[in-house]
Amino acid sequence: MCTTIVVGEKATADGSFLVARSADSSSLKAQHFVIHPAKTGQSGVYSCKAHGGVNDFTYPLPENAMRYTTVPNWKTQLHGAVGYNEAGLGLTGTESIFASDEALAVDPYNKASGITEDDIPDVILPRCRTAREGVELLGKIIETQGAGEGFGVAFVDMNDVWYLETGSGHQWMAERTPADSYFGSGNQGRLGNYDPADPNQLASPTLVAFATEKGLYRPEDGVFNFSKAYTRDDGRDRVYNDPRVWAIQKHLNPSLEQPVDAGRSFPVYLTPEKKVTLEDMKLLMRHHFEGTEHDPYGNGLNGAEPWRPISVFRTYEAHVMQVRPWLPLPIAEVVYVAFGMADLSCFVPFYHGLEAVPAQYGMGTDHADTVSAYWKYRRLQTLVMTDYPKLAPIVKSAFGAFEAETAEAQKAMEAEFVERFAKDEASAMKLLNDFNLDVLAKAEALAEKLLNDVFTIRTADIEATVVFKNNKSKD
Structure with a gap:
């Protein structure tokens, strides 16, 4: 569907x-x-x-x-x-x-x-x-x-x-x-x-x-x-x-x-x-x-x-x-992929000229793990859904800022790519691939950081709910 x-x-x-x-x-x-x-x-x-x-x-x-x-x-x-x-x-x-x-x-x-x-x-x-x-x-x-x-x-x-x-x-x-x-x-x-x-x-x-x-x-x-x-x-x-x-x-x-x-x-x-x-x-x-x-x-x-x-x-x-x-074909065609639920994910560019992806993009099953690219986003989304009104704005803001920063970086990379491509295709392709892999890595790192941020918040929330302090609020 x-x-x-x-x-x-x-x-x-x-x-x-x-x-x-x-x-x-x-x-x-x-x-x-x-x-x-x-x-x-x-x-x-x-x-x-x-x-x-x-x-x-x-x-x-x-x-x-x-x-x-x-x-x-x-x-x-x-x-x-x-x-x-x-x-x-x-x-x-x-x-x-x-x-x-x-x-x-x-x-x-x-x-x-x-x-x-x-x-x-x-x-x-x-x-x-x-x-x-x-x-x-x-x-x-x-x-x-x-x-x-x-x-x-x-x-x-x-x-x-x-x-x-x-x-x-x-x-x-x-x-x-x-x-x-x-x-x-x-x-x-x-x-x-x-x-x-x-x-x-x-x-x-x-x-x-x-x-x-x-x-x-x-x-x-x-x-x-x-x-x-x-x-x-x-x-x-x-x-x-x-x-x-x-x-x-x-x-x-x-x-x-x-x-x-x-x-x-x-x-x-x-x-x-x-x-x-x-x-x-x-x-x-x-x-x-x-x-x-x-x-x-x-x-x-x-x-x-x-x-x-x-x-x-x-x-x-x-x-x-x-x-x-x-534009030249290697940068003319892009697919922006958001793994998992789009509302709580990050749209990451994959350029036509991308020659290879990291191994974690070929990993992931129907059981959660800490390595595959898919589950790095999905685990974060699952945790956020436990308190969407409180946690979703944090994730959406961070991913939104990342997408905006990436878009500006793409403009600069693409302008340089066009200049290089006319003179040295190999140099232009290296520029493109280095850039695209760096974006993928930064997006994954942000997802992992957000997962830890949200876990910290949820830990504090649960502790506040079942704290069981003594009458002097000491351990």
């Missing part, structure tokens, strides 16, 4: 493409950051089952695979969540969405061997070079082998950003996000009207004909609408999904007035009232209706709150992808 935001390049403050997603499942699902090397002369097949994945999906390996990155599940190294490849294609997936019962009755998911979120990054990123090519390949797989579940996937490169949604087991639609607009989704099929003549839209060849034949769409009702024809829209969406999309649109379009539970009528795309920044995307990934009666953390932990927030404790990582086409 996730939340996704996609922003076109003319809707952002600096002209970059921005894509954000929170990945929500279990707080015990440690995540790794993996750099997959390029490979040549491959044969055989990729097998989800062979990795311990959810089903028996298979697909031929590319003879020559490009280098790419993923942020996968510790146990299987699948469900890579987000990454870029050496050609500059990035993707994030998946956003879990749900086809209607009527659509699944005539075209069910291929749960036994269809493609799922486990597989998409490891199939697409080694072989596709552009966002459109990634959409087309994933679409062809859905058509021929089926989708094992409902999902949405964002694809971004130096020229375009696209979003694909499944409609049923073998039907799908994708659309290039308009340059001046943004798109937000919270576990819903959200794409709207489809025109096969529109070059900014792609879909399964039988999308409209199949829906018409099976009674999912009646031409006399007007223009074909993808989400209305194929995807679920019922009471579950009103409190679990609609409030998140409402919150995204309210933040970026403050003057927009619409009921929180009117999800199907929310605009698919909006032009933001102010240009969207990287900080906006981080803030939205941290959003939990703070300052309102629907905040499930600030007024005492309330797991029964009906409005499901964007930032939940069981988020195992959230990320923001930024693509800046005017």
Whole structure:
């Protein structure tokens, strides 16, 4: 269960493409950051089952695979969540969405061997070079082998950003996000009207004909609408999904007035009232209706709150992808990753040109430890949640200051990188890698310091509660 935001390049403050997603499942699902090397002369097949994945999906390996990155599940190294490849294609997936019962009755998911979120990054990123090519390949797989579940996937490169949604087991639609607009989704099929003549839209060849034949769409009702024809829209969406999309649109379009539970009528795309920044995307990934009666953390932990927030404790990582086409590729593409619950984590940059990560980014299981990068953040978050109103401001302030300082340091590093890159690529790459590794180390050190600070506070709190001093207040 996730939340996704996609922003076109003319809707952002600096002209970059921005894509954000929170990945929500279990707080015990440690995540790794993996750099997959390029490979040549491959044969055989990729097998989800062979990795311990959810089903028996298979697909031929590319003879020559490009280098790419993923942020996968510790146990299987699948469900890579987000990454870029050496050609500059990035993707994030998946956003879990749900086809209607009527659509699944005539075209069910291929749960036994269809493609799922486990597989998409490891199939697409080694072989596709552009966002459109990634959409087309994933679409062809859905058509021929089926989708094992409902999902949405964002694809971004130096020229375009696209979003694909499944409609049923073998039907799908994708659309290039308009340059001046943004798109937000919270576990819903959200794409709207489809025109096969529109070059900014792609879909399964039988999308409209199949829906018409099976009674999912009646031409006399007007223009074909993808989400209305194929995807679920019922009471579950009103409190679990609609409030998140409402919150995204309210933040970026403050003057927009619409009921929180009117999800199907929310605009698919909006032009933001102010240009969207990287900080906006981080803030939205941290959003939990703070300052309102629907905040499930600030007024005492309330797991029964009906409005499901964007930032939940069981988020195992959230990320923001930024693509800046005017810069050299090694620094043009960055993914900012916040391990664990975004609200209490730190968004740390991983540049496209980062050549290796420390060993602790390949560690971590479903049992807490003191070494892995994931658990350094998660242990802190768990302790803070024991008294969120008192402790969260301390952590949020420290991480906020770190992110601001890092952003200033990034500007200086990137300016120097551009100068060096034109003259000595090796020198520029060393600068980038030294800088990126230093940021990772400082962020981890800050998390460890904050853990000790919070432990100190909680120790004093508990002592004050059960002190049992004698009548002279002596030991």
